Amino acid sequence: MKKPFLLLSILSGIVLWLSWPTMPLTPLIFIAFTPLLYISEKVQHRWKYFGLVYLAFLVWNVAATWWVGNTTLPMSGVFANCFNALLMSIPWLAFKNSRKKLPERVAYFALIIFWLTFEYIHQTWEFSWPWLVLGHAFALRPGWIQWYEYTGTSGGTLWVLLANIVIYNVWKRTRLYDFSWKQVLRNESWKPALIIGIPLLLSAFIQPPADNPARKTDVVVVQPNIDPYDEKFSSGSAMEQLAKLIRLSKEKADSNTRYIIWPETALFPQGAWEHDLNYQPEIQAIREMLHQYPRAKLISGAATLKRYNSTEEIPSTARTLNDGSRWDAYNSALQVDTSRSVQIYHKYELVPGAELVPYVGYLSFMQSVALDFGGITGSYGRMPGVEMFTNPADSINVFPVICYESVFSNYMATHIKPGANLLVIITNDGWWGNTEGHRQHLQYARLRAIETRRWIARCANTGISAVIDPAGNIHQPQPYWQESVFKATVTPETVTTFYVKNGDLVSKAALIFCILLLVHAFISRFIPGLRHAEVNQ
Known part of the structure; x- marks a missing residue:
């Protein structure tokens, strides 16, 4: 396993921790997954890729929730952190598989769908542990997320993933075309600014009900x-x-x-x-x-x-x-x-x-x-x-x-x-x-x-x-x-x-799309021509 990839994996886990309540560096959540996106693109060996992804999530879990083992049975915390990191790796393994079979933009869409579905399931089964739902990252910044009254925390999860994907692709295009800083600011910076800025702007205009x-x-x-x-x-x-x-x-x-x-x-x-x-x-x-x-x-x-x-x-x-x-x-x-x-x-x-x-x-x-x-x-x-x-x-x-x-x-x-x-x-x-x-x-x-x-x-x-x-x-x-x-x-x-009136529509939509993606993956195994046509679109 190459040392730079190992360092990137650890970096991703550390940045996730630094952006997590009650650490004060919340904006780092918008770049925390970019090292993993780079690893997903560059590391082809399946088990090496899994090890790197798992390590990143293990670092995050241990750093942010090590205290779950601060009980009469410390091994319970060790198991909880290791097991949760394993579960978090599953959407990224599915994303890696999607990159091989689907166009790049569709694969990124699949990552968002897989992660939202994971978070939804992780709140409904008996091994539930929604403590690290990505939408919880903004707990210290209520002024940023007044729009949660429409989406709940799943809207925050969607925001985090979209921002990371857009920022990573801006960085990738900058390297590919050797853009100068002026070109980046003129041609590329508006994309992450739009993704991050629109929810912040909406939040500023949304007011809670006045007290009676x-x-x-x-x-x-x-x-x-x-x-x-x-x-x-x-x-x-x-x-x-x-x-x-x-x-x-x-x-x-x-x-x-x-x-x-x-x-x-x-x-x-x-x-x-x-x-x-x-x-x-x-x-x-x-x-x-x-x-x-x-x-x-x-x-x-x-x-x-x-x-x-x-x-x-x-x-x-x-x-x-x-x-x-x-x-x-x-x-x-x-x-x-x-x-x-x-x-x-x-x-x-x-x-x-x-x-x-x-x-x-x-x-x-x-x-x-x-x-x-x-x-x-x-x-x-x-x-x-x-x-x-x-x-x-x-x-x-x-x-x-x-x-x-x-x-x-x-x-x-x-x-x-x-x-x-x-x-x-x-x-x-x-x-x-x-x-x-x-x-x-x-x-x-x-x-x-x-x-x-x-x-x-x-x-x-x-x-x-x-x-x-x-x-x-x-x-x-x-x-x-x-x-x-x-x-x-x-x-x-x-x-x-x-x-409250309509429930978690973001997660429900993700669950439907996840089922469709899984059905597509199953059918494509028996229709190789369909997979080939899509990859070459």
């Missing part, structure tokens, strides 16, 4: 700062944690408070049966507190347990009790008020390995390898709970988003469509320590605010709690590893964005 003062709502966000390893799931500490949460809540709550928000798994760290919640001492203590603030509701994370009866559909994640009955554990969000009604939402987008053993219905023996992050181990259930938390008295519908779910743009948009007008993200970002993990997680929430044009109240167990407005601006961010509580004003929004 009459609908302003006071919320109290509690960040208890409980160590997830040594304290949170330890036996006998649940009521002490509850007392801390109530004490902090009372510091800021008043008669105008509509929601008090606690983080992921704040309640019942060892689990509580859903049919018995009204009798739990934690729920009774919460209602006693809420009697002081009669218009307030409490939204909190909780670990809940559900026993299935004989008439219910029993999922593959269900476990068996000694009496033969089946049950499931859920990472849940609860809405509690002074009535006896407890609304329960079940987290659906689960973290592979930690909360979900992928395809456990087919690989049941894998249950034993689930990472132990305290509390309940093994796969959580994925049976849906309520769609959203309703509050008819104040005309507010809250969609509660639990931790990892906030990385899934299409999932959140789909669940806002039924009528949610306020987002609450509850999370426990302390698992990975004071790394880029919790900082990147916060930044991605800004994109969800833009895509849906919803206010977000984000409550973390230990940083970074904040509120985010529909333009993606962060307000009142709380320090990591610090106990805090703050009061904020948010506005339930009623506007429905194009993205």
